[in-house]
Amino acid sequence: MNQLSTSQRVFRGVLLGLVILFFMFPIFWIFLMSFQTNEQILRIPPSIFFEPTLINYQALITGRLETQAGNLDIAFMENLWNSVFLSSSAVLLSLVLGVPAAYAFARYRFRLGEDIAFTILSFRFAPPLLVLLPLTLYFEDIGLSNTYTGLIWVYQLISLPLILWIVRGYFEDISPDIESAYRLAGHSWLQTFLKISIPLARPGIAAAGLLSFIFAWNNFVFALVLASADKQPVTVGALAFVTASGIQYGQIAAGIVLSVTPTLLLALYAQRYLVEGLSLGAVKG
Amino acid sequence: MSEVQLSLNSVDKTYYGKKIEAAVRAVKNLSLQISKGEIVALLGSSGCGKTSTLRMIAGFEGVTGGTIQLSNHEIQQLPPAKRNVAMAFEGYSLYPPLTVRDNIAFALKAERVSRSESDAKVMEMAKFLEIEEILERYPSSISAGQQQRASLARALVRKADLYLLDEPMGQLEPQLRSVLRVRLKQYLQEHQMTTVLVTHDQTEANALADRIAVMEDGELQQFETPTQLKHRPANIYVGTFIGEPPMNTFAAEVKPVGKGFQFQLEETGELLDYQKVDFQQPLRAQLIQHKRIVLGLRPHAVKLGKGALQAQVISNQWLGDQSHIAAEFANRIIVAVSHQREEFQLDENVPFHLEAEDLHFFDAENGNAIAHGLEM
Amino acid sequence: MSDKAKSLFEAYAAGKMSRRELLTKTAQLGVAFGAANLMLNKASTDLLAADFNWKAHQGKSLKLLLNKHPYVDAMIANLENFKSLTGMNITYDVFPEDVYFDKVTAALSSRSSEYDAFMTGAYMTWTYGPAGWIEDLNAWIKDSSKTAPNYNWEDMLPGLRASTAWNGVPGGELGSADAKQWCLPWGYELNNVAYNRNMFKKAGVEPPKNMEDMVNVAAKLQRDLGGPYGIGVRGSRSWATIHPGFLSAYANYGQKDFTVSGGKLKAAMNTKASKDFHELWVKMIQDSGAKNWSTHTWYQVGTDLGAGASAMIFDADILGYFMNGGDNKEAGNIGYAPFAANPNASAPTPNVWIWSLAMSSFSKQKDAAWYFIQWASSGDHGMFGARKMDFVNPVRQSVWDDSEFRSRINESYPGYLNQHDLSAPGAKIYFTAQPLFFDLTTQWAETLQKMVAKSVPVDEGLDQLASSIDRQLRDAGLG
């Protein structure tokens, strides 16, 4: 099957090449940039030939940058850690809350069930600022301002609906017979849920978790508004390279590279789940 | 039969896995000639290569070796669309976004058949397969059996050089199945439609096919009419595969006695005594030459009630128009079929006998048939 | 520290020895330069401690909200001294300027008691003050029990003192008698021309003398240099586009943003003179501004000058200062010029930006916070920053008078002092103080962008702007 003529094949190849060029080039360029000094970056015209330097990474990792204006403290590694901590805690919490809920919506038809499901889903569609602005006005009063807890809670807006939506559909695609069989074998609901339902839904859970991790990681406005400096993720932290003594382009680039790395590694690891996990379930309808 | 419509010539199919050792030869050196208007069933258990064969004819799989000719043209290199073959799929092959009507008419539409003609054809097929009422429904909302009939309609409505039917009735309810079988066969014959049908169900193959190709392990075992298959199975495999309940088999030693023979069962030593029977010469010579054979006995040929042999009943099932009796004989289970209701009790010892003309003789080494009954 | 060294410092502290003398001598004693510096500050700190109880809030901990800025670097470098002086602890959050003010708004609007003091500009206090988020610092300045006798408030440049004081009445004059001191000046910048001396030489031009001249010089530079653009000014959709060079030049023509009569405000940017000025300004950007002018904030304006991508800028003088040093490509090539846009004007009238320190109304330890503000705005810290760090421009006359500071600047940044000294008398905030400052200036910037993009003609744009502003003023009960 699938016999393609040579011209078709060449055409496809060219198209794919263009696609890869468009999506990869910026990343490639930033990658190169991260190994250049500001001076090299600011060369006109730009050139891809340069002597690579590690000072940008060195500065980011040691947290100290020497400039003529003195030593600057850069909290980039802290920011990176905050990103890791915030995103993974938020996703974990969402999984803990969302997977059982998704299961409930998938398996039971109960009063208000669809309404609850839709309500939770609709949070995904509320403009973030709509919630954030009032929150800034009284996060202080409820003692959540500038805490990881507060941030993780607000992050649920991003991750919970997504997980619910995808995982629910995934559960719906798993034959309930398999669960029934385990219960008939004498196991309780909880045992069945843990030993059968969750392992079977793993690709869906992994895909949903990965996507919401990416979205949580990429979030900008929540952290910008709600987090103080020591709780800030990289998305906000990267702005710190704009200093009065000049814009540290090389470090911005290195910062971008470093900030993409964890999600990339995660995605590579979970890649096989991604397509599989998304192909069943929610999205499918 | 006349002109050859489809010809498979030494067709081979090997699936290569990731490693060379993992390669699977699914179809081995298969040659078949099918005449115009003939209905042929590919019959075999799952994994025997019948579906691969069908898919090679359709063009979904390339051949690894050999050629396929349809209407005297080699087609194995052509894409499916160019082969002019229609196919009804086993499972859910309907186009989900289209109604049943549009599904059936889809190919006609692409062929730019006029609207009225297409409507008429669709209606004819729908009536024929009893799906008029679901023409406006979507595939997901109809039962598996209805889907299968719609899929069948979609294949039959087209004009093609060859019709491929993959388990066309597997999903139907038993009642409807027996009705449609008859109707389908009539239709195919009437319209001179050359058909290759894949099935694992011999009832279906028997009912529909002019000839049946029995396949096992990628190899063609026998290609014959249903009656011939039943009466003259080419080997033990065909013998035990065809016939319901399956044929009883016993390995035995050949002991010539006078004009006749005695067959001594290998494990337990019971004697089947046919010394008074006149075995004709060629057969006789063959049997003597073989010494060790396998005897095949159709359950229908096991005559219960009298005889020198005895078996202990372990199961007696009456199915309305026949009884299946299983009994222990020579440490094995022998199955008998009777067309009346038998009243044997469990554990009862029942005498039985076997007529020499009902015996099938197979070579114990390679399983090939030596003779059927007393003929040769 | 050896006794000998100690006595040297004491001698210095007692004014018996010049600083240079001290450093030479300590060096001879083998005390490393850095350590000597610290000791020097220590000595001044000790001096400061002489007749005031700095330890009154010992053990307390303050938290500051700071913008990423060289002033902050200077402060942090000197922070140990504050800690040892007062026995207090200091923590701080530093945010990049892109988001800094949003963070301040977020923190204050949530009535957060987290931060005790924070950096601000004078304009912001026009929002924070009426909103009730910050304290009138007069209460502390004037309280001798809380303010060290040698604090010397009068030493602060008077223009800056006035510019950071407002009575809270929309349109009310800055620094009036009933004004509240919403914040204390800390460091400031005024707006003038900084230029690339090499490029000017190459193109054979002199720093512009007035607005028309600037348009022509920029165009010529752009034409002749074949690469760098003529002039860098800010252009982003923000109040920050209006306040530097633009308003400085605008004010030089005697133009106002509002007219105030009977406590009511009225937009004043659609006068004939204003329109003429806008025409010139827009033409200048169209002809010789940065291609991505409409996204330019101060750091792009600065970076371009430092990288040799622009030939001159009309922006904060300290931008030119910073671009003349460090690893900037054009370091050492930057020259400075005072600029009066109006050919009929006698002197430049630069609008100023004043980095100040304000005290949060929600602070739970205001007296302690005042100790920090007081210390950070003291002459001693100012002197330290100016001499050792890039704490320019200082806000105290005594620092400007310091010969060590002056000679250092003169050596490394020729022309800088001259530029400052000539402009300083006319330097102040030229905006009318009123709470809608950010709405209206942002809209002004937006109109400017439209005019540069030619999506609206200048005079029509200004008329629309004025009427829109008048409507908003009315809506807010100000017009």
Added chain:
Amino acid sequence: MATLQLDRVTKKFKKDVVLDEVSFEAEAGETLVIFGPSGSGKTVLLRVIAGVYEPEEGKVVLQGHDMTDVAAEHRDVGMAFQNFALFPHFSARENIASPLTALRKSDSEIEQQVKSIAKLLKIEHVLGHLPRALSNGQKQRTALARALVAAPKTVLLDDPLRNVDAKLRFEMRLELPRLLRRFGSTVLYVTQDYREAMALADRIAVLVGGKIAQFDAPESIYLRPSSIEVAKLFGEPAINIFRGQVNEQANRVLVNQNQLILPKGFQNKAGKTCDIGIRPESIKLFREKRVGTTSYEVITITPLNERSVVLLRSQEGLELLATYPAEEQTTRIGDAFWGMVVPEDLMLFETETGQRCLPEQN
């Protein structure tokens, strides 16, 4: 003692009534087959008993305890699903062992019990495989082993032979009763193959449209179906049904101008219209004319395993299906047969309700 009792069980899905007041009892050790066309509610019934579905009304009583509200895992029920429902991430061994682990048996005990049932079902050699590596037959045996291994009091088998091929199906049909006898459990067996039902059942519950149409021993159902509906469900090819007119003497019935002999006892039907049912095997066929036979022309012949099915047409135009042993292979289309309906095998049904008319006893 009845070990399984259903008392007016009703199950609805939204507005569809899937089970309509189903009641029956099963004895200990009995094999009860639930038979019916697809969509008749067989599977739902099994699931209600298992506790997978809750009935809207009625009671499920197992071993004398009302189990209606008891969770599935506490019912002591083993079930084999039609689609096997094996745990895909467990090996065959773990699948089979799952009811034993729930009982917290020791590892050695589990191993020994799994081995013994695997041996019985001839799947010892694949115990280490994951379900996806098993053939359909092996999957089916694994599912069966899982249902039986803990020797539950009630065993529910949902069409377990549906997805396996003919040869294996026949073997299992022989083996299964013996296997089930060993465990002594009450077995509920769902199938839509009437032969399987007759072969395996002690009693058959015929379920049509969510109601029990007949509940009886296999031969009673085959020979004395309670209605046309039930009669049609048993037998292949299906029973011939004709509209007929009983004569005044009530000894003949006129079907399409053909006279058929009516068995005794239908005086009350004299002169009335009835539906007549004739099973294909009740028509005796001869090559030559005999007393009481009618001549038929062969219209079609379809081989059906050991028999051949012929569609016959009488001169009067009556068309009926008959069968004869396949060994006679000389028949051709257009041949003539002489046929006679065995009077005792003739069935009468009410035209309105389809209920069978019973002959009067005297």
Added chain:
Amino acid sequence: MSSTSSALAAPKSGRLRKKILPYLLSLPALLVCIGILIPFFTAVYYSMMRFRLNLPYLKGFIWFDNYINFLSDPAFWNTVQISLLYAFLTVGLELLLGLGIAVLLQQPSKFNNIVSVLLLLPLMTAPALASLMWKLMTNPNFGILSYLVSLLGFSDFKWASDPSTALLTVVLVDIWVYTPFIMILLLAGLRSLPKQPFEAAALDGVPQSFIFFRITLPMLMPYLLTATLFRLLESIQQFDIIYSMTQGGPGDQLMVFQVQAYLEFFQYTNVGRSTALLMVLWAITFALSNVFIKQWLRLRERTHGNG
């Protein structure tokens, strides 16, 4: 035997427990979200107030005046227009592009799998950082893209700084960041489509285009709907990219809802107007999402056999 005793010991409340279970399972998730409802209702309240933090004396409840003022406010209509234009433009182009790429990568092969993961990289770049990247690349002095474009003769191409190209630039960044999201969803969709209908079509000699539009696309519809839903609603609420790239400029060229609301709040401290703007945005979003979810549910019903 143990079975009887275990049956006796079995809780009789099975039915009740089964009734409660789904609520128990879904409630924690709901509660966490409900907490967020409180700010939502606060926002509703604020949106009906004249409420500027820096003009405290003006504070008061004014019912729908904020909304009524919008009607005559050209800036508001500009915001509506720009937001919708931006959303439809980005999502439309991303759908086309994403679908195209997914079709190119449809056959599962090692190469295609690697490419599909590589293409996810932009999605993993936070939009805020991606904007920064593109700003660097479009910098008129040293930006590689500006340089490349100038080689093509567009030396005066101003990217995000010019009103005529600002939208295009920002849309380009949005496409760069989010097309992979649509691509991966559609790829998953394409790969999960049953093969048989396509074989049937191939055999019947139906033209490729016919198959694509009549069969493939409709079968992909649930995926397309989900992708569109998630993207459209996110896109109409776009903040990160636009704010980082242009802060809404040049002029009011890119003053979309959230940027406008952000400025209103954080710079002008006009809480009333800011929340009212967001409420309008929420209403639009809610209406759109309802349309899509209804449609999606309808399709789901159909595929699940109730249609």
